[in-house]
Amino acid sequence: MVRRIERSVQELYRDDPERADALAFGRRGALKGAALAAMGGAVGAAIPFGGSMPQGTLPALFSRPAAAQSGGPALLDLPGKGPLILQGERPLNAETPETLLDEPVTSARNMFIRNNGGVPDAAADPRAWKLVVEGEVNQRLELTVGELEARFPVITRQLQLECGGNGRAFYQPQARGNQWGNGAISNGEWTGVRLRDVLNAAGLKSSAVATGHYGADPHLSNEPGRPAIARGMRIAKAMEEDTLLAFRLNGAAIPQLHGAPLRLVTPGWPGSLSQKWLTRIWVRDKPHDGPGMGGTSYRVPVRPIVPGSSNNGRDFADLESMPVRAILSSHAHGARLPAGTRALDLRGAAWAGDLTVRAVHVSVDFGASWTAMQVADPANRHAWQRWTGRVALPSDGYYEVWYRATDSEGRMQPHAPPNWNPQGYGGNPISRAAILVG
Amino acid sequence: MRLAVLGLALLLASPVLIRPAAAQPASQADAARAMAERAEEESVLAEGEGRSETFGYCTACHNTALIRRSRFSRAQWDGLMDWMTERHGMNPLEGEFRDLIVDYLARHYGPSQSRARNPFLN
Numbered sequence: 001m002v003r004r005i006e007r008s009v010q011e012l013y014r015d016d017p018e019r020a021d022a023l024a025f026g027r028r029g030a031l032k033g034a035a036l037a038a039m040g041g042a043v044g045a046a047i048p049f050g051g052s053m054p055q056g057t058l059p060a061l062f063s064r065p066a067a068a069q070s071g072g073p074a075l076l077d078l079p080g081k082g083p084l085i086l087q088g089e090r091p092l093n094a095e096t097p098e099t100l101l102d103e104p105v106t107s108a109r110n111m112f113i114r115n116n117g118g119v120p121d122a123a124a125d126p127r128a129w130k131l132v133v134e135g136e137v138n139q140r141l142e143l144t145v146g147e148l149e150a151r152f153p154v155i156t157r158q159l160q161l162e163c164g165g166n167g168r169a170f171y172q173p174q175a176r177g178n179q180w181g182n183g184a185i186s187n188g189e190w191t192g193v194r195l196r197d198v199l200n201a202a203g204l205k206s207s208a209v210a211t212g213h214y215g216a217d218p219h220l221s222n223e224p225g226r227p228a229i230a231r232g233m234r235i236a237k238a239m240e241e242d243t244l245l246a247f248r249l250n251g252a253a254i255p256q257l258h259g260a261p262l263r264l265v266t267p268g269w270p271g272s273l274s275q276k277w278l279t280r281i282w283v284r285d286k287p288h289d290g291p292g293m294g295g296t297s298y299r300v301p302v303r304p305i306v307p308g309s310s311n312n313g314r315d316f317a318d319l320e321s322m323p324v325r326a327i328l329s330s331h332a333h334g335a336r337l338p339a340g341t342r343a344l345d346l347r348g349a350a351w352a353g354d355l356t357v358r359a360v361h362v363s364v365d366f367g368a369s370w371t372a373m374q375v376a377d378p379a380n381r382h383a384w385q386r387w388t389g390r391v392a393l394p395s396d397g398y399y400e401v402w403y404r405a406t407d408s409e410g411r412m413q414p415h416a417p418p419n420w421n422p423q424g425y426g427g428n429p430i431s432r433a434a435i436l437v438g
Numbered sequence: 439m440r441l442a443v444l445g446l447a448l449l450l451a452s453p454v455l456i457r458p459a460a461a462q463p464a465s466q467a468d469a470a471r472a473m474a475e476r477a478e479e480e481s482v483l484a485e486g487e488g489r490s491e492t493f494g495y496c497t498a499c500h501n502t503a504l505i506r507r508s509r510f511s512r513a514q515w516d517g518l519m520d521w522m523t524e525r526h527g528m529n530p531l532e533g534e535f536r537d538l539i540v541d542y543l544a545r546h547y548g549p550s551q552s553r554a555r556n557p558f559l560n
Binding site for chain 1: 465466467469470471473474475476498499500501503504507508509510511513514517518525526527528549550559
């Protein structure tokens with residue numbers, strides 16, 4: 001029933017946005033009188049904090065990315081995978097709904113999927129899979145997965161792995177690429193060897209400044225020899241202690257879709273630096289220039305540009321450490337709770353690339369007041385942090401849970417997605433989940 | 439802010455539902471391939487002049503999900519054609535054929551907040 005009225009508001013907005021806005025919000029901004037009643041009618045409930053709703057703000061019920069609407073989007077149906085939100089079949093991309101990220105350690109089942117090309121066939125003998133390390137090194141290395149595991153210290157870490165385009169759907173005008181909400185994030189427990197141990201074994205020349213990564217996935221065109229993607233990072237990140245050549249996820253073999261039998265895990269930086277089906281690391285004497293580097297790919301403006309304008313990205317900078325973000329995993333956007341519910345026990349996770357999260361705050365009155373949540377320490381550096389807390393509700397009705405994290409340098413998630421760019425990187429606005437009580 | 443939410447509201451007004459078929463191949467790679475190879479009908483794209491050409495030319499590498507989710511201006515669609523050629527090896531689109539396809543895309547997959555006026559752009 002709520003759905004039907006919601007449609008009609010959308011139709012009104014489509015046909016005559018000025019009138020719809022005036023009807024829903026009144027002319028002076030804050031919701032009141034007939035306008036408040038109209039919006040209450042639209043969401044099928046009273047809006048207890050309507051008075052503090054900012055001008056022109058559509059209830060989160062209508063304004064969340066389509067992919068986050070429960071019941072709306074197509075869901076993934078693949079062996080070993082949960083009901084992720086399908087972004088596309090070719091290439092195969094799927095987002096994890098925030099409520100499936102309620103596990104402190106993300107299961108392989110619930111890990112989001114990002115592919116730039118096709119999914120290669122599983123290796124007949126995973127232990128014999130070969131990695132080549134070459135370029136600005138004293139000694140070219142060719143190592144099998146078996147040799148990597150036997151020769152170097154094996155370590156296990158919980159590590160954030162997040163698509164560089166996570167949050168892209170929040171941008172307006174629309175930015176190019178998969179329309180991810182907040183769910184292109186995972187915190188799996190990865191086992192492998194440190195990339196730096198392998199690079200040290202090869203011996204870095206003084207000319208080594210960056211890496212370039214290659215995998216076995218075919219380009220979408222199936223053109224032989226054309227990499228689907230081949231990105232690289234500055235050498236300092238490659239030499240960090242949490243940057244791994246991983247061969248196990250959560251104690252088991254890596255699933256084929258997630259890069260078996262060997263992948264990079266470069267935590268806190270765009271997921272495209274965590275090359276799947278890894279075959280080769282090319283140590284470079286200049287920043288890497290493979291497909292996925294340069295232009296507007298994985299790059300953000302240094303000097304802000306006009307939203308919607310075209311730009312060749314020449315003056316942009318590579319996106320490196322990912323920005324601070326929180327997810328809410330205890331309550332689905334659009335959840336309906338029994339009448340009389342007067343408090344919400346909330347849970348979620350938050351992370352901030354190479355930094356940590358200092359605070360998570362929640363508001364149920366459209367940002368007029370904020371309640372601090374308890375934020376746990378990360379299991380190790382580069383793991384996400386879980387948060388919990390309680391907020392009170394004064395009555396039945398329509399609420400929005402606004403949730404926002406602050407990083408260890410004091411930067412908060414902004415109210416609107418910042419620094420618009422053509423391919424939509426760095427979109428980390430405060431998130432809003434609609435809850436109906438009664 | 440207001441324009442942003444308006445745009446998203448309009449996106450919601452066009453739900454797209456494609457359920458994957460219930461095939462259960464043994465391996466993830468096989469299952470992913472089966473999904474990728476599942477044929478699409480031209481009619482998943484909006485009806486209009488240029489649809490057949492667009493469907494034929496644009497589904498060689500990826501399926502139409504990438505097109506259907508997009509809301510771009512004509513200039514953005516036009517730029518994307520060059521990006522696909524330069525970065526991904528698409529055969530260059532030129533002349534009338536290019537106009538036909540770009541016009542089709544801009545007409546049917548244009549910006550969702552068409553009433554908004556950007557003071558810096560128009």
